[in-house]
Amino acid sequence: MKQINVGIIGCGSITKFRHAPEYKANPHVNEIVFFDRNIERSKALANEFGGRVVETLEEMFEDRTIVAISDCSSNETHHIHSANALLKGKHVLCEKPIAITVEHAEEILEAQRKSGKKLMVDHNQRFTRAHQKAKEIIESKELGEVLTFKTSFGHQGPERWGVNKSNATWFFKKERSHSGVAGDLGIHKIDLIHYLLDDEIVDVHAFHGAFDKVNENGEPIEVCDNVVSALRTKKGRLGTASFSWTYYGSEDNSTTIYCQKGIIKIYHDPTYQLVVEHKNGEVVKYELEAIQTNDNQTNTGVIDAFVESIIHDKEPIVTGKDAVTALKVIEKIIG
Template identity: 45%
Template sequence: MKTLKVAVIGCGSIAKHRHLPEYALNDSVEIVAVCDLVKERAETMAEQYQAAVYTDYKTLLSEEKIDAVSVCLPNYLHAPVTIAALEAGAHVLCEKPMATSKEEAENMIKTAKENNKKLMIAHNQRLVPSHMKAKALIENGDIGKINSFRTTFGHDGPESWSVDGASSWFFKKEQAFIGAMGDLGVHKADLMRYILGEEFVEVAGIIETNAKENTDVDDNAVCVLKTESGAIGTLTASWAYQPESDNSTVIYGEKGILRIEDDPEFSLIAQYVNGEVVKYELGHIQSNDDGGQFNSHVIENFVDCIVNDKEPLISGEEGKKSLEVILAAIESAETKTIVRQ
């Protein structure tokens, strides 16, 4: 079997703790190049993984014969660098949110199709065992019709784990585009679309900057979402949860409740109206608190879709739909109206 030659563009925390170590664990992959504007950062990663060093992604793409690229850059660079990599003949795994606008996302998808390359978005919450099990229970009809839900993703902010700390691009609107909603909220928008198997048709958002200083991006947001079938629920994204983070989801159905990542011991608890309670030990959701070393399964899914010529688990189209939920929430907050999709 051919070994995939891979490059990682952007050597910040997500590349250091997720992409590079997971590529290194994959027998189908050879890490041949890394790229970062900060040369020392790229050199550190290159030394660890025996890769070539670049500070300009265009030079990397022109000089190296690359099969696949991870784009681990500030949000405003996701679209242009992804498009350049696709046009250079590489499959692309892009971090979330995939783009800063619907138009950028559409151009990424179009370029992938034109060049017959895979485009996958790194929404890793779909691959969490408790989330996959919850989706299966819903599809099996275990809790019946879904009436409501709440999903939350909050921690104390990027300054605690971003490679640049308080001076990180996460806090700069011209680079990040959005704050907690882009860092965390889009993950939960994607997760709920996946678990419920439905699209959101109405979105309302209250989005604020009230916890962090010296930033013009959002750090607290609460959204109300309505699905095609009429289920309504809330999505919360925050950089103000301390000392503990929250990455939980609760789904309320006619036959029972699913509590996901909402208990310190059991990653999924199903409570049924007949009194039955089923507790699942499936291994807990990934967290920055554990030092960042875990297998998110994103890389193995990306590699698998290339090697076996399959549709990516989270395609560009899926990434765009999840982005559109967040864009609708922002529009709602700005216009003080409910946005219909």
């Protein structure tokens, strides 16, 4: 069996809970190499998951045994680290958003074109069984054409998820996060709508603000903690989308697709992750799998898909182009 060594840049929560355990569980991954500006963090993860530590990014980029790299750095450095890794001949899985601006994202795409290596972006909502089943139903046209949609993604905020469990989190800093909840949660659902409907959002009317979150000094955060938007796609579908860091109860990751002959409800019911209500009154319920939440970490399928694209030389399921298309919508949302 072919095996590869992988590197991970950044050793925060996304690495600890998603990338590192999923690489460790993948039979094609031989060794994980960790880098973080805080070397104690990388040492801790190397101890937890088995692997080794490098002290500099140059060491990781120059290591010819490392075939692929996960860029789990904060948003403002993706265009630097991912582009450099590609140009050094590494396949790259970049965390979302691909970059803080479309201009920076294009730098990564240009590096990918020059290098000829794989570039995948971690829009993990495409991989859930409920979303894949919903896409299958939509494509079958058993409910006719899609007319409208609504989608939501919200939880109690990144300070509960971050490695330090603190409101000093980089997610609240304009120069590092850039787009707040829009780039953290919103971009996932924008990519999902593009995927489910095989369409692209072209018109946006949105309101956003920092309503409740404060930083470590007790001041309102510099980025939005809530977004409410109205959207129109290239094919003329209309929809609404809400993203929030202030849902101070259970997480909401639901989507509803309204079609000519019925409704598809995704992640509304904890037992039946997909419910199809037909116009004639028939209801079909699918028990698939619980959505991954910050409190319920399960295998996303992203790492496995990335490794498979390398091993079998296939185009990644989420390309850099897909990620830029979603980022363009986020830029319109935050104005």
